[in-house]
Amino acid sequence: MLALISTILAELTGDGEAGLRAIGGGLGYGLAAIGPGLGIGILVGNAITAMARQPESAAVARTTMFLGIAFTEAIALIGFVVFILLAP
Amino acid sequence: MAEHAPQATEEAPTEEAPERELARDMVRRGIVGGPVLIGVCTGVWGFDGLWSSAFALGLILFNFWLAASLITWSVRISPAVLMAGVMSGYIIRLGILTGAYLLVRDGGWFEAMAFIITLIAAHLVLLVWETRHVSMSLAYPGLKPQGVRS
Numbered sequence A: 001m002l003a004l005i006s007t008i009l010a011e012l013t014g015d016g017e018a019g020l021r022a023i024g025g026g027l028g029y030g031l032a033a034i035g036p037g038l039g040i041g042i043l044v045g046n047a048i049t050a051m052a053r054q055p056e057s058a059a060v061a062r063t064t065m066f067l068g069i070a071f072t073e074a075i076a077l078i079g080f081v082v083f084i085l086l087a088p
Numbered sequence B: 001m002a003e004h005a006p007q008a009t010e011e012a013p014t015e016e017a018p019e020r021e022l023a024r025d026m027v028r029r030g031i032v033g034g035p036v037l038i039g040v041c042t043g044v045w046g047f048d049g050l051w052s053s054a055f056a057l058g059l060i061l062f063n064f065w066l067a068a069s070l071i072t073w074s075v076r077i078s079p080a081v082l083m084a085g086v087m088s089g090y091i092i093r094l095g096i097l098t099g100a101y102l103l104v105r106d107g108g109w110f111e112a113m114a115f116i117i118t119l120i121a122a123h124l125v126l127l128v129w130e131t132r133h134v135s136m137s138l139a140y141p142g143l144k145p146q147g148v149r150s
Helices: A002-013 A016-053 A055-086 B018-075 B079-104 B112-136
Strands: none
Touching (some): A016 A055, A016 B079, A055 B018, A055 B079, A055 B112, B018 B112
């Protein structure tokens, strides 16, 4: 399959390896962004539940939520790094 | 008849924005500690490393500030808008990072390794630093209590 894609890309662009690297970088970035997206969704959903149940401790929930979002996003940044390294 | 007891849910919304305080702390620490990272990149990659590292640090600090601003803005409206704001903010911020990289990658001054190392190191170090600070001041998340030295 990869050989077929490589051949098609080589015909289209004249450089099959560069095409495969571009596809790999894009796929890596996209796949790496799915996990953090799910994680942030779960995290914010639970933070909203916590804020609704205990409005008096909303500040603590928001603090934890913000830090959690930032930590989760680090995984997407690693996908971004893979994209940079693979992009032709 | 008993007086109407105020419910927790009826409390007036407070104007505090802990995430903005956290982001402000992170930006301040990034400005203070960032030059160390930029200096290391300059030592290894020269002036290309300096510009690339400073650019990555600026992007990370802007990323934190934007995330906090979006949360502060959306949490005032409703939980549904908070959810939408955080999720769309995530996509928008990744888009800004990607767009900024694509914009400068062909520039003669751009050094990819310095950019990558600063991006990951600054993000993680600032986060760990801030988390440690928050853990030390649980009573006032994101804010160091006045007159108390930890």
